[in-house]
Amino acid sequence: MTPDRTAPEDGIAARRAALHLIEQATGGQRLLSETIGAGALERLSPPDRARAQRLATQTLRQLPRADRALKPFLVKQPPLAVRNALRLGAVEIMEGAAAHGVVNALVQIMSKGKRTQSYKGLVNAVLRKLGDQPPEAFAKLPVPKLPNWLRGPMVEAWGRKAVDAMEAVHAAAPPLDLTAKGDPAALAERLGGALLPTGSVRLTGAGQVSALPGFEAGDWWVQDAAAAVAARVLDAQPGERVLDLCAAPGGKTLQLAAAGAEVTALDLSETRLGRLRENLGRTGLAARVVQADALEFDETGFDAILLDAPCSATGTIRRHPDLPYAKDGAEFGALIGLQAEMIDHALTLLKPGGRLVFCTCSLLPDEGEVQVEEALARHGDLTLDTGALARPGIEAGWIGPEGLRLRPDYWADRGGMDGFFIACLRRGPERG
Numbered sequence: 001m002t003p004d005r006t007a008p009e010d011g012i013a014a015r016r017a018a019l020h021l022i023e024q025a026t027g028g029q030r031l032l033s034e035t036i037g038a039g040a041l042e043r044l045s046p047p048d049r050a051r052a053q054r055l056a057t058q059t060l061r062q063l064p065r066a067d068r069a070l071k072p073f074l075v076k077q078p079p080l081a082v083r084n085a086l087r088l089g090a091v092e093i094m095e096g097a098a099a100h101g102v103v104n105a106l107v108q109i110m111s112k113g114k115r116t117q118s119y120k121g122l123v124n125a126v127l128r129k130l131g132d133q134p135p136e137a138f139a140k141l142p143v144p145k146l147p148n149w150l151r152g153p154m155v156e157a158w159g160r161k162a163v164d165a166m167e168a169v170h171a172a173a174p175p176l177d178l179t180a181k182g183d184p185a186a187l188a189e190r191l192g193g194a195l196l197p198t199g200s201v202r203l204t205g206a207g208q209v210s211a212l213p214g215f216e217a218g219d220w221w222v223q224d225a226a227a228a229v230a231a232r233v234l235d236a237q238p239g240e241r242v243l244d245l246c247a248a249p250g251g252k253t254l255q256l257a258a259a260g261a262e263v264t265a266l267d268l269s270e271t272r273l274g275r276l277r278e279n280l281g282r283t284g285l286a287a288r289v290v291q292a293d294a295l296e297f298d299e300t301g302f303d304a305i306l307l308d309a310p311c312s313a314t315g316t317i318r319r320h321p322d323l324p325y326a327k328d329g330a331e332f333g334a335l336i337g338l339q340a341e342m343i344d345h346a347l348t349l350l351k352p353g354g355r356l357v358f359c360t361c362s363l364l365p366d367e368g369e370v371q372v373e374e375a376l377a378r379h380g381d382l383t384l385d386t387g388a389l390a391r392p393g394i395e396a397g398w399i400g401p402e403g404l405r406l407r408p409d410y411w412a413d414r415g416g417m418d419g420f421f422i423a424c425l426r427r428g429p430e431r432g
């Protein structure tokens, strides 16, 4: 199924595009960001683009609930394209959309596809029956669980109760977090948001990001509250030479530049650096941008380095519910090896006594605590700076022997936060 050229008002184009995104994630193991990056939504109007993305994300977030709700009405499973249409329709109906509009649009979409046209009667009948259910029937559906390949290691690391709590946070649409270029309290007041204890501004039900006050002027940028902590731990000072080693799309670069540091922002991906440059342009902040492989960059003498290494991104499932469907953990071993190489290389670029903040948006200790343990074992002159982690809003219980562990179930009553691991390492003065 390919996205529509047109953008009709009846939601057909947006739903068709959403189904394409869902099919790529569930059948093609492609992340929504990859499918969107390949141009899947380009022909849609901006509102339809936003709607398609929201529908796909929300369907994937609630997919196990949709399957449960649909099960009593299906004698056998239809092909994936039809199943996904039923899932999308079920999620919309469960969330309170008028069933007739949803059914009409999906039946039209089914009738246009060669693989799906013979199922339009089934889609019509099943979704109409679902629409006749009382809303209480959906409220009882259990919280979606992580797939076993990820749940197993997470339970081993954090325990069943904690993983249940993370899954409960994953099931809800997350709030929008912003980092202010200036005073966060003033920004929170201006936008009617909440000022979080760590200094981020949180909005609920914010709608279109680019329509919010101050977007064009670059007064803030979108950044999860947990992600914003890493640059705060680095605590860049005005005039310091700071290297952001895996920088794009640049949320942390902007924080470092706003602190007045002399920032070099490096990334392997030219496409992602394009977004970083846009972000610098919009906010009027400055950084030297370098496209290179971090492992080949050989400029030395940095006061501080931020290494936000490529990782499994398992801490971001609350914002990216496609990840458990598009991934199976097969490439995580290679990422863990790359992270260790990057730590070792970054240490050679630091000036003696300089600091390295290593972080990953992962919930797997192999990409966090274990990396630090092993780096300390490899480098006799390396020390952990635990004091650097005690930033405003950081609770003492979040700091472990190797670093700061942030989890989706922290601040659950406020909407949670992304999973992150953050450590501050200091290179001994005698090296080099």
Ligand SMILES: C[S@@+](CC[C@H](N)C(=O)[O-])C[C@H]1O[C@@H](n2cnc3c(N)ncnc32)[C@H](O)[C@@H]1O
Pocket (backbone or CB within 6 Å): 245, 246, 247, 248, 249, 250, 251, 252, 253, 266, 267, 268, 269, 272, 292, 293, 294, 295, 308, 309, 310, 311
């Ligand atoms: C977690 S993301 C960085 C997010 C970024 N720090 C931010 O706050 O917006 C990891 C980045 O590492 C980059 N990357 C992956 N392998 C790399 C390499 N060998 N050298 C440099 N960058 C690399 C990816 O392109 C990706 O942008």
